[in-house]
């Protein structure tokens with residue numbers, strides 16, 4: 001039997017090149033090897049009190065971008081979290097066995113208190129319970145998570161174990177972190193150091209138009225230029241080479257590396273070439289995003305189909321959990 005892999009997608013912000021080479025490209029491959037569930041975590045996003053129009057707009061954007069990258073809704077189960085009411089019910093049940101003390105100690109909660117002290121709502125406190133519910137409702141075995149979500153996954157394991165212990169059952173599997181060993185490519189930002197990220201403000205989004213991409217690349221940090229033959233590139237320059245590595249032809253990359261080694265490089269030329277190669281890479285994805293984004297009929301069909309598949313699995317779990325807990329019908 002295929003293992004079940006699940007990933008929740010934050011519904012804020014556009015997908016950027018870092019997301020693409022970091023995770024999404026792997027999701028696209030994985031969907032054929034595993035039983036995959038991908039969903040837009042729109043219930044989680046309520047913790048930040050979005051405006052109703054933005055909430056819907058963000059879900060539309062994220063779904064369009066994932067589809068444009070190659071998530072196949074006929075292969076993977078792609079759904080919107082709030083379309084699956086079973087999640088909310090199981091979340092309520094799971095909350096009864098989650099302790100305020102342990103929730104208050106999670107790093108993500110403590111971060112939020114610092115970042116939004118004016119809105120420390122109960123949903124923030126129980127965020128890990130909802131995330132655990134997302135996972136266990138499909139009895140997922142593997143969850144691809146970044147560093148920042150490891151603690152939340154650890155809590156999901158704890159809640160799954162606790163349920164089994166309290167009710168003396170062997171019902172929920174303990175979800176493990178899925179690691180793409182060796183397949184993760186770190187995409188640097190354009191600001192000289194560190195990685196590409198939304199919060200870093202240095203990202204090239206898949207949906208960016210050519211003008212914006214050129215502008216962002218031309219503004220990338222460089223250095224004063226090599227002073228010795230065969231000098232190792234400084235970090236900002238190595239970052240530009242790393243980007244070229246994923247979007248450009250090998251010959252192009254080698255051409256600029258040789259120019260650098262010979263102290264003949266012109267950063268303007270390097271950036272021009274990099275911008276054009278990024279544009280060449282993102283344009284087909286961008287075109288698909290824009291088409292899908294405005295195709296209401298297609299989005300309706302995809303989300304309906306996703307919700308049906310997700311609810312089939314979720315309602316089975318919920319029925320069994322209700323039975324285990326002791327809710328029985330007369």
Ligand code: TRP
Nearest residue numbers: 006007008009010041131134143
């Ligand atoms: N908390 C995750 C994030 O911020 C999103 C998420 C919600 C998630 N539910 C999940 C991730 C379940 C994995 C599994 O990125």
